[in-house]
Amino acid sequence: MSNKVDFDDYTDNYNELLRESTGFFSASEEYFARYKIQLVQKLVKRSPKRILEYGCGIGRNIPFLHAAFPDAHIEGSDISAASLDIARRDNPGIEFFLEEDQVEAGEPVDLIFVAGVFHHIPPSQRTEVARKLFQRLAPGGELYVFEHNPYNPVTRRIVDNCPYDEDAVLLKPSELKSLFKGASLKVEGAAYCLFIPPKLSALAWMENGLGWLPLGGQYWVRGLRPA
Template sequence: MTEKVDFDQYTDNYNELLREGTKFFSSNEEYFARYKIELVRKYAHQPVGRILEYGCGIGRNISYLKTAFPGAEVIGTDISEAGLALAAKENPGVRFEVERAGLDVGTFDLIFVAGVFHHVAVAERAGVSQVLHDRLNPKGSLFVFEHNPYNPVTRRIVDTCPYDADAVLLRPSELKALLCGTGLKSDRRAYCLFVPPKLSWLMPLENWLQWLPMGGQYWVSAHKA
């Protein structure tokens, strides 16, 4: 069994490692945060009053969520206390909580999860899915982004990244089944991150390529019936 990664060890150089692994696509790690949040803003059910980022790490997505949904309360949870300390420092006024059994943070109109499930032990993924279900308001939106196991470049990045040492990638159909297994209804499943920002003139192609299983990542959205 692969030893569980201790994310506290990578708090100080998380962005540096991400930048090193993905520099062929974009030299700015913030690009990936902006890209995902823009997709969420486009497809989320409205209105959005409370937002949870489950597995927020060092909080690099938080400011983009606040900008995309002005006026909404944003809360971040994670298992890494060191990561949350940095997130709180960088995002004053935002509530952060250590993710644990029995944690009560209420329910949310929008839940955002990015790059978390491949770190969750396979046997524990159904439990995490149930937590997300239970924290989602009726008609609320859940968005989950994951690495695309069909993309050889993505697989290479994962294989060489220190904090992905425990990663077990899952197919879109597996993720959808996990979410639907809790009673959630799937809205959309799409591949993304085809075009690097230096080729921004090709960006409109992203909308036409969502069906093609060669994007760097994919995302699945769901809601409560």
């Protein structure tokens, strides 16, 4: 694995690099945030009162979480202090905290959203992180993790050429499910996603029937902390 990426180095041009990497699919980086959160909104079993985005980066998902769950208390965490500075600036009224400063689990949350984070975590540390997320969930709370699909050759090419994915080690859905189970989380569902680009929105209905097909750009796994 390559040297660990320091996301403080990419705070100024994160969205620009994302657009360069994924522009063939969508010219708007907001599309990917909206897509994932709308999917979670459809899947969530109960309206969450407290939400955590783990690994929130510069906070580009936060406005969409707020729009989808306007009555929820939302907070974000990350390991990059520079990223959190931007997240606070762009999302006033939202609580953000640096992971290394979080000694205790804090108040339990009903929903944890994680997008594109686990492939940056060294494999030897992933079990520990999964257990940490379990501890932060309230009984009956849900964890949603989105990851790059290692079976998709286009996704692999994007990751190989993206500067802030230099340290990426992609994981298969089976590995992510095993991490959930090892952390005492019940796997409630999983599917591949991001098949249809927005310019072909008339075909978006097809996404609902393609979750079994390992050709989506990403995939998601949903876990539940038993009540």
